[in-house]
Amino acid sequence: MSTIKFKTLWELFFVFFKAGTFTFAGGLAMLPVIEKDVVEKYKLLTRENFLEFATLAQTLPGVIAVNCACFVGKRAAGLAGMLVAVLGATLSAFVLMLLATILLQSVPMQGAVVGAFRGIRAASAALVLSAAFTLGRYSVKDAFSVAVMVLAFGLVFLADVNILFVIIGAGLIGYLRHRLTVRKAKV
Template structure:
């Protein structure tokens, strides 16, 4: 079997069997590409996943592109990338069409309301997890709090906040560099 087909198959499988993507796909990919087909070694795979988390964009797709390109160049990148996004795209299209045909009457309404309530819970869980890993001191907690308040009261919109964070981070790094040069 060609490498492209193997890549496509591995990511297609991982994409259709795991929820919320990103790192959840990794164990399946490892099983398929490292253990069964031995196309890439584990360390490289894990390094690419860490890298994929650093860059903007869809983490699972960035990871697929890295691994695909490493194993089989440009065509490998396309095969793995398509495999990673195709299941989500097709299933979600289908789900959205069905969702629009849901009757907005009877027991469906309270059922949907309860489901919507849980979506708030899981976003809180995601935020807690992220806070545990990234808020190590008072200063960062205060910055996060400011971002929270600015967003909740609609003072600054999210894209601008992220842009602002990038600029301030750049200035901080620049300042740090200069201090090192002075000493």
Template sequence: MNYIKLFLSFLKIGTFSFGGGYAMLPFIQKEVVEKNQWITMAEFTDIIGISQMTPGPVSINSATFIGYRVGGILGSIVATIGIIFTSFILVLITSKAIKTFKDNPKIKGMLMGMRPALIALILTAFLSLAKEAYVDFKSILITVVAAGFLFTKKLHPILVIVLSAY
């Protein structure tokens, strides 16, 4: 396993994607499934599911699981550091500037302009994962019933996940 390549791949994902974990999923998929072929699309879908159930941001959890899958414990450490490195450095450097410019109308406008692109990235990730997840009537039925319990009965999401396993 080339740990430098793993680090650089996740560094690129963490550096050039904007909008949080779900917005990163299409970039992660392209890099690890399509470009480097480290895992299959089915494995990627499973990793996303596990990443959503475990505490923490889905992008960091995904990087950790993918890194472990392709490079063991050292791979998980390398991938996780790669995906958080740029954000960590930028927040460290700009923490004072954020306080200064948080009410700037141009900054607010810029962030508002990014929202439609972020929504498109999240929808792209959903559609890509849905192709793998919804393979038969049973999987669609489980989703509809689970959504019904979540939104009408206000059941706790973890309870719905456990019930969905049956």
């Protein structure tokens, strides 16, 4: 294995291990942390590539961090990169959950512990909002995108429509718009 490939594999593992270890609230909260390292620090992907993968990772079933690790790792270093990134994303969660399970059995859930969890949840909400704004800046570039975003938000949060149907519908609307645009350009 070449030195460059080994270095890239190590960087992938470290990026996803760090994100999985120090980011609470799950995949959306991890995205800004992963983006900074993958795009700016190690320059493994362009911002556009990363944001495309992050968007796709959110729409597929499964854990967002693992989906993102698959896409980013595969693009940066092939199958080995994908496997190493997924290992990095999941190893810390496994070890931390094992330790937390052991420790929380001996700590009463009251007072300072409850307060600490409230603080962690608040910080996690900020990270999720940060990820939403980052993806929004990339994805919402015109009136059509704004309309689809507002419609999707309304269907999910106000009309309680299943997210899967909203994603499929938004994809279909985008596809149809593209087809109409191409057809008009030919005329």
